[in-house]
Amino acid sequence: MNTQQQDLIALTGAGVYRQGRWLIRNVDLHVKPGEIVTLIGPNGSGKSTTVKCAIGLEKVDEGRALRKSDLSIGYVPQKFSVDATLPLTVRRLMTLGAHYSTAQIEDALGQVGLSGRTDDLVQHLSGGELQRALLARAFIGKPDLLVLDEPVQGVDYAGEAALYDLIGRFRDETGCGVLLISHDLHVVMAKTDRVLCLNGHVCCTGTPQSVMSSKQYSDLFGARAAESIAIYRHHHDHTHLSDGRVLHADGSVSDHCHKEEEGHDHAR
Numbered sequence: 582m583n584t585q586q587q588d589l590i591a592l593t594g595a596g597v598y599r600q601g602r603w604l605i606r607n608v609d610l611h612v613k614p615g616e617i618v619t620l621i622g623p624n625g626s627g628k629s630t631t632v633k634c635a636i637g638l639e640k641v642d643e644g645r646a647l648r649k650s651d652l653s654i655g656y657v658p659q660k661f662s663v664d665a666t667l668p669l670t671v672r673r674l675m676t677l678g679a680h681y682s683t684a685q686i687e688d689a690l691g692q693v694g695l696s697g698r699t700d701d702l703v704q705h706l707s708g709g710e711l712q713r714a715l716l717a718r719a720f721i722g723k724p725d726l727l728v729l730d731e732p733v734q735g736v737d738y739a740g741e742a743a744l745y746d747l748i749g750r751f752r753d754e755t756g757c758g759v760l761l762i763s764h765d766l767h768v769v770m771a772k773t774d775r776v777l778c779l780n781g782h783v784c785c786t787g788t789p790q791s792v793m794s795s796k797q798y799s800d801l802f803g804a805r806a807a808e809s810i811a812i813y814r815h816h817h818d819h820t821h822l823s824d825g826r827v828l829h830a831d832g833s834v835s836d837h838c839h840k841e842e843e844g845h846d847h848a849r
């Protein structure tokens with residue numbers, strides 16, 4: 582990756598305020614071409630909200646969200662539902678909003694192990710197959726940025742490794758950036774260039790190696806590091822108040838939870 586390259590997306594001090602509370606605050610996130618950046622964090626910690634701000638689906642209430650001009654994005658959302666009464670074939674799914682040749686569609690589907698399935702109804706795909714089809718749809722336009730919100734949900738273990746390999750290969754071949762939300766600690770550590778651990782704010786960040794060798798990482802993940810579930814068992818020592826300020830364990834209140842260090846224990 583060339584660090585001189587322009588960011589594809591950049592959040593700076595981003596905050597989203599909805600229904601009387603800050604969903605995220607003080608979030609900095611940058612993705613350059615060729616870079617895989619992964620967000621991890623507990624349920625409800627603001628990962629999807631952060632991704633939506635980055636690609637312009639949510640607006641930020643403070644801070645800045647910038648995107649490279651003419652940025653093309655291949656997005657696999659966390660939730661994708663198809664109306665059971667609306668017949669939608671895999672071919673149609675692949676061409677919604679764009680035109681691709683049969684050869685291009687077959688090639689994209691072949692890459693995710695769905696060759697020959699173009700005429701199947703999307704409603705009849707299994708959960709893992711639908712996920713693969715959505716990934717093929719994200720790949721097919723060769724976007725500048727792939728944004729994948731839990732791309733392997735419902736995919737079996739062997740299929741999961743294969744799909745992450747595919748994402749890595751796609752990045753290598755096209756030089757695209759990848760912004761990923763993952764719950765799989767092994768995958769995060771193996772594939773990603775940079776990890777951001779969110780809990781309403783960025784509580785620790787760095788290369789997988791630097792995060793893994795940091796005290797914050799062992800405090801966060803400790804002996805359970807081998808278990809992906811460890812991600813959800815942070816030991817927390819401060820609370821986010823409804824006005825966005827932070828109540829620390831010693832009773833002090835500050836505007837944000839970053840005191841001096843990059844990563845730390847925290848709570849919401």
Ligand SMILES: Nc1ncnc2c1ncn2[C@@H]1O[C@H](COP(=O)(O)OP(=O)(O)OP(=O)(O)O)[C@@H](O)[C@H]1O
Nearest residue numbers: 599600604622623624625626627628629630631659
């Ligand atoms: N538009 C909205 N209005 C109000 N609250 C919202 C809105 N969108 C998200 N939230 C809340 O913000 C919090 C963060 O949601 P988000 O989906 O970003 O979390 P997440 O880290 O992706 O969670 P998960 O791992 O469960 O998918 C949640 O408590 C959610 O209910």
